[in-house]
Amino acid sequence: MDGNDIKMTGKCPVMHGSNTASGASVMDWWPNALNLDILHQHDKKTDPMGEAFDYREELKSLDIEALKADLRKLMTESQEWWPADWGSYVGMFARVAWHAAGSYRLADGRGGGGTGNQRFAPLNSWPDNVNTDKGRRLLWPIKKKYGNKISWADLIILSGTIAYETAGLKTFGFGFGREDIWHPEKDVYWGAEKEWLAPSDSRYGDVSKPETMENPLAAVQMGLIYVNPEGVNGQPDPVKTAAQVRETFARMAMDDEETAALTAGGHTIGKCHGNGDAANLSPDPEAAGPEYQGIGWMNTKGRSVGRDTVVSGIEGAWTSNPTQWDMGWFDMLFGHEWELKKSPAGAWQWMPVDIAEADMPADVEDPSIKTMPIMTDADMAMKVDPAYNAICQKFRADPAYFADTFARAWFKLTHRDMGPKARYVGPDVPAEDLIWQDPIPAGPTGYDVAALKAKIAASGLSLSDMVSTAWDSARTYRGSDMRGGANGARIRLAPQKDWEGNEPERLARVLSVLEPIAAEAGASIADTIVLAGNLGVEMAAKAAGQALELPFAPGRGDATDEMTDAGSFDVLEPKADGFRNFQKAEYVVSPEEMMLDRAQLMGLTAREMVVLVGGMRVMGTNYAGSAHGVFTAAPGTLSQDFFTVLTDMAYQWVPAAEGTYEIRDRKTGAVAYTATRADLVFGSNSILRSYAELYAQDDNAAKFVADFAAAWTKVMMADRFDLKA
Numbered sequence: 001m002d003g004n005d006i007k008m009t010g011k012c013p014v015m016h017g018s019n020t021a022s023g024a025s026v027m028d029w030w031p032n033a034l035n036l037d038i039l040h041q042h043d044k045k046t047d048p049m050g051e052a053f054d055y056r057e058e059l060k061s062l063d064i065e066a067l068k069a070d071l072r073k074l075m076t077e078s079q080e081w082w083p084a085d086w087g088s089y090v091g092m093f094a095r096v097a098w099h100a101a102g103s104y105r106l107a108d109g110r111g112g113g114g115t116g117n118q119r120f121a122p123l124n125s126w127p128d129n130v131n132t133d134k135g136r137r138l139l140w141p142i143k144k145k146y147g148n149k150i151s152w153a154d155l156i157i158l159s160g161t162i163a164y165e166t167a168g169l170k171t172f173g174f175g176f177g178r179e180d181i182w183h184p185e186k187d188v189y190w191g192a193e194k195e196w197l198a199p200s201d202s203r204y205g206d207v208s209k210p211e212t213m214e215n216p217l218a219a220v221q222m223g224l225i226y227v228n229p230e231g232v233n234g235q236p237d238p239v240k241t242a243a244q245v246r247e248t249f250a251r252m253a254m255d256d257e258e259t260a261a262l263t264a265g266g267h268t269i270g271k272c273h274g275n276g277d278a279a280n281l282s283p284d285p286e287a288a289g290p291e292y293q294g295i296g297w298m299n300t301k302g303r304s305v306g307r308d309t310v311v312s313g314i315e316g317a318w319t320s321n322p323t324q325w326d327m328g329w330f331d332m333l334f335g336h337e338w339e340l341k342k343s344p345a346g347a348w349q350w351m352p353v354d355i356a357e358a359d360m361p362a363d364v365e366d367p368s369i370k371t372m373p374i375m376t377d378a379d380m381a382m383k384v385d386p387a388y389n390a391i392c393q394k395f396r397a398d399p400a401y402f403a404d405t406f407a408r409a410w411f412k413l414t415h416r417d418m419g420p421k422a423r424y425v426g427p428d429v430p431a432e433d434l435i436w437q438d439p440i441p442a443g444p445t446g447y448d449v450a451a452l453k454a455k456i457a458a459s460g461l462s463l464s465d466m467v468s469t470a471w472d473s474a475r476t477y478r479g480s481d482m483r484g485g486a487n488g489a490r491i492r493l494a495p496q497k498d499w500e501g502n503e504p505e506r507l508a509r510v511l512s513v514l515e516p517i518a519a520e521a522g523a524s525i526a527d528t529i530v531l532a533g534n535l536g537v538e539m540a541a542k543a544a545g546q547a548l549e550l551p552f553a554p555g556r557g558d559a560t561d562e563m564t565d566a567g568s569f570d571v572l573e574p575k576a577d578g579f580r581n582f583q584k585a586e587y588v589v590s591p592e593e594m595m596l597d598r599a600q601l602m603g604l605t606a607r608e609m610v611v612l613v614g615g616m617r618v619m620g621t622n623y624a625g626s627a628h629g630v631f632t633a634a635p636g637t638l639s640q641d642f643f644t645v646l647t648d649m650a651y652q653w654v655p656a657a658e659g660t661y662e663i664r665d666r667k668t669g670a671v672a673y674t675a676t677r678a679d680l681v682f683g684s685n686s687i688l689r690s691y692a693e694l695y696a697q698d699d700n701a702a703k704f705v706a707d708f709a710a711a712w713t714k715v716m717m718a719d720r721f722d723l724k725a
Helices: 003-008 053-059 064-076 089-099 132-149 151-169 238-251 256-266 326-335 377-384 386-397 399-418 449-456 465-476 504-521 525-543 566-572 589-602 606-618 641-646 677-684 684-696 698-717
Strands: 340-343 348-354 651-655 662-663 671-676
Touching: 003 064, 053 132, 053 399, 064 132, 064 151, 089 132, 089 151, 132 151, 151 399, 238 256, 238 377, 256 326, 256 377, 256 386, 256 399, 326 386, 348 377, 348 525, 377 386, 386 399, 449 504, 449 525, 465 504, 465 525, 465 662, 465 698, 504 525, 525 606, 525 698, 589 606, 589 677, 606 641, 606 684, 606 698, 641 677, 641 684, 651 671, 662 677, 677 684, 684 698
Parallel strands: none
Antiparallel strands: 340 348, 651 662, 662 671
């Protein structure tokens, strides 16, 4: 080692901050730039299993009964490093599963327990998820034992279901099939706040009117799963809390009866923890040092367990027997008067004015000691709100009805984001079809596809009619909760048939042509719509001199009005669709941001988004026949023209009226084309432009058509879970 080496030893050997969140990113430097990261998340490079891994195949070899037995054993076997309350983990695992599934929101289908996302930030470190990390560590020996045969996502949700069974509830069923992700879901917008548990006012137009909460949010504050247990912004008022509970649970796809059942059943087992000062807790898992090994919120001034546990800050159990499924929550809430008190941690909670010692829950460590029960503001809301109270009285009068209602609501809570029943695996999948599963009957497969295609070709429908209708039918699919899509042909039912973006008059005209053709051929309308779209794309490719035959798999079914929960489909309505240059109104977010969101929900990559938009434009499929972005002299031809014009510096781009642009010849000033932001972003954004230039190259005409065909087929087949089982 020479002198120069000695001088260098104190210097950082890597670029400072480049490997931590402190390093400035592209978005830090240019915060208004279009962020395409949501289209690139969960890249195959993050998945350690490899492309050959098939979780559904692995599930076939899972010994489900042995797994359940191991989970039941875990429920009642305390472990030395994290002893259970009353020697039972039923409350903990019910909460772990609830907090995994309960992040689901109906508006965009994001959140939920279907991906094992609770393992990653921000969910693993949300204030409301305190000590769920302990639950996952308690599950680790079981995950280690069964390995690839059980995903974390399935195991977490199953642990909650087994917890309720161990407590004595007859559950409704369970479906395996949730596949793990291996990277945080950065696309999920949890709110704009920069501070955990910041006052909820910023989420509302008026916090006294819960319906004004910003979409697509459901939780009332950053870092909460649903509502603040102490009250609105931490101020107890059961009447106001009832209004927030109703809105928040509706945004989680629950009605009043399901909400009351989940509140009562969720608090029938387990307890709240707040017997100490939250300031004494170690950092959350994501912020904890390496010595914590991903475990957070440890009590640095106590044992962290039993009487020394701090979670929500509220302290106490809801019932006399917190490890048993019974009617104790109702007996406690409606059998006593309640008054506001503060927990040892300083949190607001409701406690009985007077209670017999025999009705009090036991201490978590010493059964000879009795402790005071509690209610949260959300519990009190069930008592003071007339509608919730009436439902609770119905449950009190019929315990069997309550148990069944809760079991069904729990099943819905933990399965809503899995999509249709075709994705469920295992012996405990309920036979009953539930309306929220968007049931679709099996479609016919034995008809003559070639003959049907010929009849469509002779129908007189235009290429634009066929392609646009197929796209509108399929574009509702969202991979966040596997809802929507072309299967079921719900585009012909309310509410979809009346959506502005579906051009109701044009849609009705096209359907009036396709429906009798489908009936005559013995095919479903859903298949016929898709086949017509394929035919249109093939015609456009032929016009461009490219031979193309798109793959087609018959078997889509036709849903009926009775199979369709029309109200829950409102959230799928496209308020904007950049692929067809449609925007219903002006919004705070830009058209290109809305296009990105739709592309991500449809499971598209940035390249697939680019090639689809370019192809849709030149085929002339814009909403209402708009000419914006139709950069071609030959609409109906699957050509590279959109990209060649966009990248041609013979033109200049000039802002025009109402957010549109004119494409002018640089020499003459003549207007050649018009465009929207959803067109020009493909030339202005550096990443999107790189793809546009690729498809504008002289040697990529065939590649463009092939890539468009692959992306189109992906969209048309996205919801064919019957072929993926």
